[in-house]
Amino acid sequence: MKLPISLPIFFVCVLFAISLPAHSAPDIAHGKKIDQEKCYACHAKKTGFGNGDMIYTRSDSKVKSIANLKRMVSLCNTELRLDLFPEDEVDVVAFLNQQFYKFKP
Numbered sequence: 001m002k003l004p005i006s007l008p009i010f011f012v013c014v015l016f017a018i019s020l021p022a023h024s025a026p027d028i029a030h031g032k033k034i035d036q037e038k039c040y041a042c043h044a045k046k047t048g049f050g051n052g053d054m055i056y057t058r059s060d061s062k063v064k065s066i067a068n069l070k071r072m073v074s075l076c077n078t079e080l081r082l083d084l085f086p087e088d089e090v091d092v093v094a095f096l097n098q099q100f101y102k103f104k105p
């Protein structure tokens with residue numbers, strides 16, 4: 001029996017399929033940059049401690065799960081018209097979760 005496609009082509013297709021999801025992985029370094037540029041200063045002012053990280057680690061945090069975190073980031077984004085794209089929000093959420101919240105995905 002003759003194979004319908006050649007083996008090398010088959011392997012190229014498999015490699016391509018495996019590499020695809022990597023493109024949608026969040027970019028944590030980019031998320032950190034967004035936090036520093038757009039979020040840090042206001043949070044530093046709001047907490048009154050001059051430290052924009054403290055809002056994420058405060059003991060009365062409103063964020064109890066990854067779903068809360070996504071909602072809060074998108075709330076700050078849309079309420080304050082920060083103009084983040086959905087991909088940017090994903091990156092910031094990934095950064096904040098890795099750095100501060102550490103929820104299981």
Ligand code: HEC
Pocket residue numbers: 034035038039040042043046055056057058060061062063069072073076077080082084092096
């Ligand atoms: C103009 C001010 C301002 C900016 C800019 C801002 N935030 Fe906020 N953010 C707040 C305030 C005020 C709160 C506290 C809200 C509350 O206590 O209900 C908050 C709370 C949060 C929380 C919840 C913290 C916790 O654990 O309770 C997250 C997460 C958050 N902001 C993410 C962001 C992100 C990400 C950005 C940037 C893309 C951003 N914010 C930009 C004002 C701001």
